[in-house]
Amino acid sequence: MIYTITLNPALDRTLWIRKVRDDVSNRIIEEKSFAGGKSVDVSKVLKNLGVDNIALGFVGGFAGRELEGRLLNEGIQTDFVRVSGETRTNIIIHEMETGKQLAFNARGPEIKPSELMQFVEQLEGLPCGELVAIGGSMPLGVSPEIYRKIITLVKRCQVRVALDVDGEALRQGIKALPNIIKPNIHELSELVGRELKDLDEIVAAAREINLQGVEIVLVSMGPRGILLVSNGQEYQAIPPAVKVESTIGAGDSSVAGFIYGLVGGKNLKECLTYAAAAGTATTLRQGTALCQKDDFERLVPQVTLKVLSSKA
Numbered sequence: 484m485i486y487t488i489t490l491n492p493a494l495d496r497t498l499w500i501r502k503v504r505d506d507v508s509n510r511i512i513e514e515k516s517f518a519g520g521k522s523v524d525v526s527k528v529l530k531n532l533g534v535d536n537i538a539l540g541f542v543g544g545f546a547g548r549e550l551e552g553r554l555l556n557e558g559i560q561t562d563f564v565r566v567s568g569e570t571r572t573n574i575i576i577h578e579m580e581t582g583k584q585l586a587f588n589a590r591g592p593e594i595k596p597s598e599l600m601q602f603v604e605q606l607e608g609l610p611c612g613e614l615v616a617i618g619g620s621m622p623l624g625v626s627p628e629i630y631r632k633i634i635t636l637v638k639r640c641q642v643r644v645a646l647d648v649d650g651e652a653l654r655q656g657i658k659a660l661p662n663i664i665k666p667n668i669h670e671l672s673e674l675v676g677r678e679l680k681d682l683d684e685i686v687a688a689a690r691e692i693n694l695q696g697v698e699i700v701l702v703s704m705g706p707r708g709i710l711l712v713s714n715g716q717e718y719q720a721i722p723p724a725v726k727v728e729s730t731i732g733a734g735d736s737s738v739a740g741f742i743y744g745l746v747g748g749k750n751l752k753e754c755l756t757y758a759a760a761a762g763t764a765t766t767l768r769q770g771t772a773l774c775q776k777d778d779f780e781r782l783v784p785q786v787t788l789k790v791l792s793s794k795a
Contacts, residue, residue: 484612485529485536485746488633491591491622492520492563494546494572495731502580512579518553519573521618521647524735525742526559528761528774532743537562541602541622543592544569564602568592575731584729593623606633611640613746616738617656618647627651634659643745647738649673657697664692665701665738685710686717686791699751701741701758703734708787709762711755717791718752720759723782727766736774737762752788759786 499513518527526538542550542563547570554561571589578584615637621627630652634644638659646653646661649670657664657674672679675688682704689700689712702710708721740761744754757779763786764778 484610485534485742486609486612486615486637487522487526487529487536487538488615488617489520489522489538489540489619490594490625490629491620492518492523492540492542492550492570493589493591494550494570495519495575496572497575497577499577499579502578503576503585516549516553518550518557519732521620521735521738522616523550523554523619524732524773525616525618525739526554527557528736528739528765529743530557530559531774531776532739532761532779533776534743534746536560539563539602539605541566541592541594541598542570543567546570546572562605564598564605566592566594566598568594577729584731586731588620591620591622594625596624599625599629603632603636606636609637612637612642614643614645614742616645616647616742617661618645618735618738620648621652627655630656631659634661645738645742647735657692657695660696662697663699663701663741664697665703665734665741667703667734668705671702682707682710682719686712689717701737701755703737703762709737709755709759710791711751713751716751716793718755718793719789719791720755721787721789722759722763723785723787725763725767725782728768730766732773733762733765736765739774740779752790756783756786756788 495517497515498511529536537560543566571591574587576585644661645663646656647665679685692700693712699713711718737758741754741758744757760782761774764774
């Protein structure tokens with residue numbers, strides 16, 4: 484079984500407006516709500532690609548119940564810890580005239596120590612799975628150390644771990660040696676303490692993290708695609724040019740595409756190609772709708788894979 488962990492999931496309320504204008508009533512043309520959060524997105528894309536999984540984390544209040552219900556309607560199993568606070572609601576506004584996208588992300592509920600320990604105890608008793616994907620922001624009341632703790636707990640039965648967080652959470656999580664991390668260029672720059680621009684600089688930084696014991700370092704690079712560095716194997720997957728409707732969830736979809744390849748027994752080059760295709764497939768969809776299998780399968784053969792080094 485694959486598990487996903489999102490400590491601070493959200494309802495993404497997405498609004499379409501002709502154009503945001505000051506000091507007038509802006510009429511909403513269309514609105515939709517989606518279950519969101521980094522690893523929730525991974526769960527949704529995996530399910531779209533035919534891979535069953537269980538979503539874990541914290542939910543609370545009416546928004547939390549709606550989030551669970553939406554995942555249930557999408558065929559995704561959940562086992563969230565219920566908290567006394569209210570699951571956050573993010574607001575995403577699309578300006579139809581300009582194509583601009585505005586995102587307002589809420590902070591989320593404060594997690595009480597007793598609720599945090601309930602989650603830790605849940606992980607301690609979790610049946611061993613094949614892979615655990617961990618991602619997203621930290622809720623209030625939780626230290627970045629939690630990611631190190633989570634990884635240590637789930638690795639007790641040799642499960643593979645994919646970590647997609649940033650800042651201090653990433654620095655703490657890496658200490659427990661997750662198998663996979665997926666920073667973007669800015670997050671990798673912060674991690675290594677220097678600005679990264681050129682591909683050679685990004686590759687060198689990813690090598691540093693790989694040498695620290697992280698088996699696979701994926702770096703999302705926007706239009707330049709996705710970089711993979713793993714023990715002498717270095718590849719760049721460049722997606723085809725498409726008409727982008729929304730970039731929200733694209734990085735999470737890339738993680739799901741990579742996992743889809745891993746659990747399907749594919750090699751790293753194929754997994755990276757799947758990651759690029761899944762991320763690009765999500766950009767074709769409005770709002771926070773995510774990668775669909777037909778788009779993914781159509782895009783896979785259009786991804787260009789460059790071998791930067793292959794010493795393994």
